[in-house]
Amino acid sequence: MTRRAAGPLAGIRVLDMTRLAPGPYGSMLLADLGAEVIAIGGGRSGLPVPALSRGKEFITLDLKTTQGRAALHRLVAESDVLMEGFRPGVADRLGAGYAELSALNPRLVYCSVTGYGQTGPLSQRAGHDINYLAIGGALGTFGPPGGPPVPPLNLVADFAGGGLLAAFGIVxxxxxxxxxxxxxxxxxxxxxxVLSMMGMNFTDWGRGALPRRGEGVLTGSMPAYRCYECADGRYVAVGALEKAFFANLWQALDLGAVPDHFDPANFAGIEARLGDAFRQRTMAEWTKFFAGIDACVTPVLEPHELGEFEQIAERYQGFAPESVPAVPVYSRTAAAPGRIDTADATERVLARFGLSAEEAGKAAGTRDASAVTGLRWPPM
Structure with missing residues (x-):
C-alpha cells in the first residue's frame, strides 16, 4: 500500500495509536480523504474493528522495548500526524508523548483523543459514550419523560464528539x-x-422548545415531529415543523381545516388524528403516497434496507451497511473508501522506513517477525 494519488489529503501520513471507536473512526475519515494511515498496535491495544479499518495498514510495536520506541521515532520523523487515545501521561511514559515526538519532528500534528480531556478531576477516569453524554449535558435531554434517559447508540460522543471532531481539528x-x-x-x-454540539439545545433548555427531558419541539413528543406506526407495524418519520409542510401533510391526509400545530392545546387532537390516519396503510404505501408531496414524511428504514432505497441507491451504487460511503462528496479530489485488511503488516511497513525483517521483529516484541502477522478480527 502506498500513498493515494488522489483525495484532498493525498500525501499526508497519519500514525494512529488509538483504539476502540472514536480515534479509529477519525483516522478512517482521514484515510477516506486520501491520507496514508498506519495503525500501531501492541500491548493491550486489542484487535481492530473491521468497520473502522478501511484504507489502513496495521503494525505491531512494543513501546516498552528500545527497538519498539526507535521504530516509532523513525516513523514519526517521516509522518505528518499522530493520534493517540491513552489516559493522560501514559504516552509520555511510553516514549510517545508530544514533547518527545515534536522534538523529532516539529511539523508533527499530535492529537490526543480522550473522553474527559487532558485536564480536570475526571481526566484519569475511565468512561464510555454514555458517560460523556451524561457529563456533557446531552443524556439528560434524551429519552421519554416517564423513563430513564436513552442514549442514541454511541453516535454522539464517540463518533461525532470524538472521532469526527478529532479529524476536523487535525485538518x-x-x-x-x-x-x-x-x-x-x-x-x-x-x-x-458534546458541549459544542449542544449549544443550541442548551439555550432552549427550560423553555418552550425544550422545557424538560423528552418534551419539546425536537424530542419526538411534538405531533408534527415524531414517528407514527403504520398498518404493518413499521413506522414513518414525520418532520413537518414549518407551517407550509404541516399544511401539506394535513391536507394530503384530507383531515379538514389545518390546526395550529405549535399550540400545545392542539397536540393531543393532532396526534390522535395523525395516528389514526397512518395506521390505515403500510409503510411502503405511505412512502409511495408521499413521494411527490413536500411534507417531510419518510420511511423509518432498517440497515438491511438501505441499499434498495432509491435515494441511497442512486448516490451510492452497491451500498452495503458493512461498507458505508466515504463522505463528503468532492467535485475534484474525491474521497474514496479503501479496502479492509487488518492483517499485521509490520515487516512490510517498516521496510519502507529502512528497517530489516529482523529489526521489525524486535520492534514488534518478537524475534520472528512472522509471528506477529495474520492478526485478524474476529479471531478464528
Whole structure:
C-alpha cells in the first residue's frame, strides 16, 4: 500500500495509536480523504474493528522495548500526524508523548483523543459514550419523560464528539501548518465535543422548545415531529415543523381545516388524528403516497434496507451497511473508501522506513517477525 494519488489529503501520513471507536473512526475519515494511515498496535491495544479499518495498514510495536520506541521515532520523523487515545501521561511514559515526538519532528500534528480531556478531576477516569453524554449535558435531554434517559447508540460522543471532531481539528492544524511551518498539540475531548454540539439545545433548555427531558419541539413528543406506526407495524418519520409542510401533510391526509400545530392545546387532537390516519396503510404505501408531496414524511428504514432505497441507491451504487460511503462528496479530489485488511503488516511497513525483517521483529516484541502477522478480527 502506498500513498493515494488522489483525495484532498493525498500525501499526508497519519500514525494512529488509538483504539476502540472514536480515534479509529477519525483516522478512517482521514484515510477516506486520501491520507496514508498506519495503525500501531501492541500491548493491550486489542484487535481492530473491521468497520473502522478501511484504507489502513496495521503494525505491531512494543513501546516498552528500545527497538519498539526507535521504530516509532523513525516513523514519526517521516509522518505528518499522530493520534493517540491513552489516559493522560501514559504516552509520555511510553516514549510517545508530544514533547518527545515534536522534538523529532516539529511539523508533527499530535492529537490526543480522550473522553474527559487532558485536564480536570475526571481526566484519569475511565468512561464510555454514555458517560460523556451524561457529563456533557446531552443524556439528560434524551429519552421519554416517564423513563430513564436513552442514549442514541454511541453516535454522539464517540463518533461525532470524538472521532469526527478529532479529524476536523487535525485538518485545521494541517491547514495552519501551511502558514506557520509548525505542528501543534490537539486535546480532543469527547465531553468537549458534546458541549459544542449542544449549544443550541442548551439555550432552549427550560423553555418552550425544550422545557424538560423528552418534551419539546425536537424530542419526538411534538405531533408534527415524531414517528407514527403504520398498518404493518413499521413506522414513518414525520418532520413537518414549518407551517407550509404541516399544511401539506394535513391536507394530503384530507383531515379538514389545518390546526395550529405549535399550540400545545392542539397536540393531543393532532396526534390522535395523525395516528389514526397512518395506521390505515403500510409503510411502503405511505412512502409511495408521499413521494411527490413536500411534507417531510419518510420511511423509518432498517440497515438491511438501505441499499434498495432509491435515494441511497442512486448516490451510492452497491451500498452495503458493512461498507458505508466515504463522505463528503468532492467535485475534484474525491474521497474514496479503501479496502479492509487488518492483517499485521509490520515487516512490510517498516521496510519502507529502512528497517530489516529482523529489526521489525524486535520492534514488534518478537524475534520472528512472522509471528506477529495474520492478526485478524474476529479471531478464528
Amino acid at each position: 485545521g492544524a494541517l491547514y495552519e501548518r501551511e502558514r506557520s511551518g509548525r505542528g501543534q498539540y490537539l486535546d480532543a475531548a469527547m465531553v468537549d465535543g
